[in-house]
Amino acid sequence: MAADIRPKRPFRWHIAIFLAPAVLVYTAIMILPLAGTLQLSLFRNIDQHQVFVGLGNFRTLFGDPNWSVNFWNALRNNVWFFIIHMLVQNPIGVLLAALLSSPKLRFSAFYRTAIFVPTILSFVIVGFAWKLILSPLWGVAPHLLDFVGLKSLFTPWLGKEQYALTALSLVSVWQFIGIPMMLIYAALLSIPDEVIEAAECDGITGMSQFWKIKLPLILPSIGIISILTFVGNFNAFDLIYTAQGALAGPNYSTDILGTFLYRAFFGFQLQVGDPNMGATIATIMFLIILGGVCVYLFLIQTRLRRYQF
């Protein structure tokens, strides 16, 4: 640091002043609510008074079958939701980016835009549009399948316990495929031409060039995308809520942590909201995400650096 070289310099107030707006705003809208949530989770409302119960709410969440069954179900569903994204969204994103960055492809700007557009659509529009597309009554899905003679494959996916979550995960993949595609595309473009030329001189072209040269170079980007996907998926709520409602039917088969939190915190229909239990679930979600991000930062990213220039 420059300050270490010239130790006599007076304290530089302007740094603190310039940082202050960001620190204050961030504290006011992120740190304080977070601390408030953590605090709320340690209390319970008994006879209209907030009473400190320590980890009592967490014991209820994990120990009382009325809560724990729903919690584990939501967590399991959320993990599945994440797995689908990792297995489908990210590989396809990489593939699309690789295709787009090929110099031989024409209209690549058009494809890039078209694939990215769903990402900027509102969840409400996406949820509603897909509900209509997949509708057994007026949807285009049954007609399209009929067109190619595969009508027998159609079932009301969003209404079946065994398919609903996977179907919604794929809708979400459809919506967000643009993000890994754009990030990988940028990473691919930033690979220096010298590296590619050197590889060509060594006779590495085509597919093997992708696997041996480009893929290792974009691994850090893939890591970033994985962590973005992880955080996004464990915070997800909107799509399930718009497509399936707060009860995440059928039979809670699409219930993820976000919808579970919503029902607990705000209540639903005749169920009265319980902010303390809601905060407890929110705290667990925070810890899950924090844990996942830490694993990535300390175990994966440190290794990835070796591949970088």
Place this chain on the structure above:
Amino acid sequence: MKTKLLTALLLGTSILGTAGVAYAEDVTLNIESWRGDDLSIWKDKLIPAFEAKNPGIKVVFAPSAPTEYDAALGAKLAAGSAGDLITCRPFDKSLELFKKGNLADLSSLPGMENFSPVAKSAWQTDDGKSSFCVPMASVIHGFIYNKDAFDKLGIKVPETRDEFFAALDKIKADGTYIPMAMGTKDLWEAATMGYQNIGPNYWKGEDGRAALIKGEQKLTDKDWVAPYEELAKWKPYLGDGFEAQTYPDSQNLFTLGRAAIYPAGSWEIGLFNTQAQFKMGAFPPPVEKAGDTCYISDHTDIGMGLNAASKHADAAKTFLSWVASADFATIYANALPGFFSLNSAPVKMADPLAQEFVSWRGKCKSTIRSTYQILSRGTPNLENETWVESANVINGTDTPEAAAKKLQTGLDSWYHPAK
């Protein structure tokens, strides 16, 4: 932000209202409501009718958005700026306001005698001693059918369950119509239009409901499982892909004339009258044998109470007594077909479908939805679980017995009626 603005606006109007009193010697009453849809009915019909009879009292109907109503009302009551008259949600939400002292006790209000105990149950303390809102309207469950389809296929309106299923079989065999328009995607259709619609005939209306609350009956008893057994039999008569059919889908299927029978709530009448191009009729949930006593779900939905902090309590009580009168009932029920007055005095209605629905009150016994009073206060929430399990039973993913057992286990975990 919006709520704040609204609060500010309403605060403004109430101040202006008070100012008005000082100048004109008139008392102005403000009504809090979530029924923005009814604004024109209040302004053009109800309020002029009241003001004509009660000179010196002015009434302002000031609704807020349904989703914001509870929060906005709570804030205004706390700030002391809420209107004099408060539209009451049924059961626990209003009960909470009463317990906090925000709603005045109306047990002795002239006009309350016009309502039956069932009608008042939604706005009473658990022991039934104090009433705090005047019941305004209820919705009745039953089945709406496509009269043209029934005539074409030569089907008589079913009275018993056997006739009901025979009719469904006949419609299915003919193939022109989907026998019944209902989906399980939104869950509540299965519970509200299914279980709560046909159930009262099995659990004998209020008798069963009261016994359940007292703990004398369980959801696993025969009377409570049987409606699930009937629901399970509905499955083959629903349209293709009913698992993903939403509530608006069901409405459209019926009003487009593609389905013959629609398990309904009377609130549909207004919409169906404008959309359906065919003649419609309605029948109450079929009973087991002809001549059995029939029971209907006549669910209390909306009431009106007095803000305990109101400065014009006497004028407000005059207004509430009028709300409890037959005059109000006639205007309200005709302006909003499908929302029936809870007044014991018979109300003349012009709409034939609404007339049909309300005529069942004469021959059947009324009850309210079994899960609404007291039983949905804990976790897991019985009403929400009933939605899920009713859909499961129709989808065939749970047997009626398993569904009932899950509901009872959930209820047992927090509800311990004093014996």
